[in-house]
Amino acid sequence: MPRALITGITGQDGLYLSELLLSKGYEVFGLIRGQNNPKHDLVRATVPGVQLVTGDLTDMSSLIRALEFAQPDEVYNLGAISFVAYSWENALLTSEVTGKGVLNLLEAVRLYSHGDASKVRFYQASSSEMFGKVQEVPQRETTLLWPRSPYGVAKVFGHYMTINYRESYGMHASSGILFNHESPRRGPEFVTRKVSQAVARISLGLQEDLTLGNLDAKRDWGFAGDYVEAMWRMLQQPEADDYVVATGETHSIRELLDIAFTHVGIEGWERYVKQDPRFMRPAEVDLLIGDPAKARDVLGWERKVDFPALVTMMVEHDVEEQRALAGR
Ligand code: NDP
Ligand code: GDR
Numbered sequence: 001m002p003r004a005l006i007t008g009i010t011g012q013d014g015l016y017l018s019e020l021l022l023s024k025g026y027e028v029f030g031l032i033r034g035q036n037n038p039k040h041d042l043v044r045a046t047v048p049g050v051q052l053v054t055g056d057l058t059d060m061s062s063l064i065r066a067l068e069f070a071q072p073d074e075v076y077n078l079g080a081i082s083f084v085a086y087s088w089e090n091a092l093l094t095s096e097v098t099g100k101g102v103l104n105l106l107e108a109v110r111l112y113s114h115g116d117a118s119k120v121r122f123y124q125a126s127s128s129e130m131f132g133k134v135q136e137v138p139q140r141e142t143t144l145l146w147p148r149s150p151y152g153v154a155k156v157f158g159h160y161m162t163i164n165y166r167e168s169y170g171m172h173a174s175s176g177i178l179f180n181h182e183s184p185r186r187g188p189e190f191v192t193r194k195v196s197q198a199v200a201r202i203s204l205g206l207q208e209d210l211t212l213g214n215l216d217a218k219r220d221w222g223f224a225g226d227y228v229e230a231m232w233r234m235l236q237q238p239e240a241d242d243y244v245v246a247t248g249e250t251h252s253i254r255e256l257l258d259i260a261f262t263h264v265g266i267e268g269w270e271r272y273v274k275q276d277p278r279f280m281r282p283a284e285v286d287l288l289i290g291d292p293a294k295a296r297d298v299l300g301w302e303r304k305v306d307f308p309a310l311v312t313m314m315v316e317h318d319v320e321e322q323r324a325l326a327g328r
Contacts, residue, residue: 192221244294
């Protein structure tokens, strides 16, 4: 039975990846922070087969202990401070966790492997946010990186450290440069979930309006359930490499609003949406669109859920959830 250790187990991708690996017969271990993390219960309820082990990406000794406990064949580093807007307010902490945390884990894997580079395969959750100030459209594995947020800069550090460990020590270490991926498990601070929750509440008469920032931003949005499949496929390749994972389509926040409001029978979303500079960013990534050709050709990966299906999936989930919360 193969064994996997996942950091970021309580997050959106950690839950989907756990489900995928458990369905493939893996023994799955999840790194969880803190002695009393309230998300223990969420993980236990969603993926009861996962064994939790305490640790933090900023504490290398805890990572070594987690590796010794889990004895993994594969390590997926999904843990990060992942909210881009928050990273300006907490730039040093973001650098420690999202950037230096990758090095802590790579080094822990290297020490744990005692010079046997084939012992553990490693996945790093790199991000389209590394492209930032876009130098090429669509963005591919070779596109120049120009991050526009402390989060993006930290991800670039982790990305190149992963490549460096591959080149220096022969480690099977791959980076997935994933574009935005969403789901009903997305955190409510991200724009798609903020919209789907608000639209659900407005349709039920529980909320009057929705306040957003930049409505002109464009993103290449896919479904998280599809994207974790690409992570797994990367680690099954004979050689480690870097892959862009994206849909190849881009959509604006306005299109997101159109689909979400129309789905609950509300035409003319402009009446409900306000803008507030509070939700604007000091620097913005305006146009993200990825070229998933390499992932398709080498990994045989393709997305299954398109953008309208993703948005309606999230809105339908949130209508049910909000209805239940309101006791209706
Ligand atoms: P989430 O924000 O949902 O989850 C982040 C996870 O990281 C949580 O489990 C969190 O744990 C954990 N974490 C935070 N700080 C630490 C720490 N100091 N030590 C250990 N774990 C920590 O992210 P997603 O699931 O959406 O994304 C997974 C990864 O993929 C992240 O690295 C993200 O940056 C990256 N990514 C995501 C994309 C997306 O569109 N979703 C696109 C490209 C990259 P806790 O519950 O304790 O806070
Ligand atoms: P992003 O996702 O920054 O791309 O990072 P987010 O959903 O936060 O923002 C997407 C775009 O929407 C615009 N926007 C708003 N965003 C939020 N959160 N709230 C608002 O009210 C709002 N109004 C407009 C933003 O300006 C932005 O342009 C996500 C994270 O998962 C990262 O971890 C990951 O690396 C990248 O995707 C790829």
